Amino acid sequence: MRRIAILTSGGDAPGMNAAIRALTRKAIHEGFEIFGIERGYLGIIEEKIFPLSNRDVGGIITQGGTMLKTARFPEFQNEEIQRKAYDILKTYDIDHLVVIGGDGSMRGATSLSKLGMSTMTIPCTIDNDMGGTQYTIGYDTALNTVVDAVGRIRDTSNSHERVAIVEVMGRKAGHIALKAGLACGAEIVLVPENPMPLHAVCRHLKETQIRGKEYSVILVAEGAYNSGEVKAFIKEHTEFDPSLTVLGYLQRGGGPSAFDAILAARMSEVCINLLMSGVANRLVGYIDGHIRALSYEEAERLEFPIDEKDYRLLSILSS
Incomplete structure (x- = not known):
């Protein structure tokens, strides 16, 4: 029988378990043996490799996190470590490795593919910052979590007539902050991608106050500014004393939204079908409403930055 191993790598994201479940059950249905690897690429080196059954993945579709655990393993960039991982996988007679994670996880899969391992990557990260796909599993859930949290914070800001700063995740990309801002009406x-000078932030707050606005919400992607510095700057240069809420891991937790769970199932089905047809070393992406498989090289080149039209629209609607 052919053997497939699954691992989750990097930061956890809602929908990882949904993908594990779909991959396992689809693979078993098609006659594969399926194995899980605990703690990502580190788990290969530690030989945390074990068989999975349909029952092992029962009930996990609505659970957040990942039943396979995850770990960051920067040492995997070392070619000797990659070769060791390849040899271990072959010792277990693994024919295909499916990686669920972000861009760093895909780079690990790419490295193994160059050594001769058949790999596939399913994009799963709340930041939605991977090449080759417009949506990553977990992004929609995180976005809705932020919108819900900001709605609650807005209620208090309105009651106390205060400025509220909310820090959200997004080290290199502002997808969560921008879309959440549109959805919840952030000022x-x-x-x-568009670093707004803090003097301009203060000027905007003063202008909206003159127009009669009694409170404001500022969303800060963690890669744009240190939110503590934003709070201090506003307090020093205006009469406002903002509150600060860092949502942090709240955005990672919880079960997946319907969109993310369904996306995980569809991507997993395509992944197994591709392996059955002899196609490997691909990212299974979502582009213009369709599941598409791109080579790792093509995925690296095809980027989907934040929509500048959305950014301009937000500035209009927040006036």
Whole structure:
């Protein structure tokens, strides 16, 4: 029988378990043996490799996190470590490795593919910052979590007539901050792609106050500014004393939204079908409403940055 191993790598994201479940059950249905690897690429080196059954993945579709655990393993960039991982996988007679994770996880899969390992990558990260796909599993869930949290914070800001700063995830990309800002009506959104000077932030707050606005919400992507510095700057240069909420891991937790769970199932089905047809070393992406398989090289080149039209629209609607 052919053997497939699954691992989750990098930061966890809602929908990882949904993908594990779909991959396992689809693979078993098609006659594969399926194995899980605990703690990502580190788990290969530690030989945390074990068989999975349909029952092992029962009930996990609505659970957040990943039943396979995850770990960051920067040492995997070392070619000797990659070769060791390849040899271990072959010792277990693994024919295909499916990696669920972000861009760093895909780079690990790419390295193994160059050594001769058949790999596939399913994009799963809340930041939605991977090449080759417009949506990553987990992004929609995180976005809705932020919108819900900001709605609650807005209620208090309105009651106390205060400025509220909310820091969201997004080290290199501002997808969460921008889309959440549009969805919840934030007055200002600070993203890495369009760094707004803090003097301009203060000026905007003063202008909206003159127009009668009694409170404001500022969303800060973590890669745009240190949110503590934003709070201090506003307090020093205006009469406002903003509150600060860092949502942090709240955005990673919880079960997946319907969109993310369905996307995980569809991507997993395509992944197994491709392996059955002899196609490997691909990212299974979502582009213009369709599941598409791109070579790792093509995925690296095909980027989907934040929508500048959305950024301009937000500035209009927040006036």
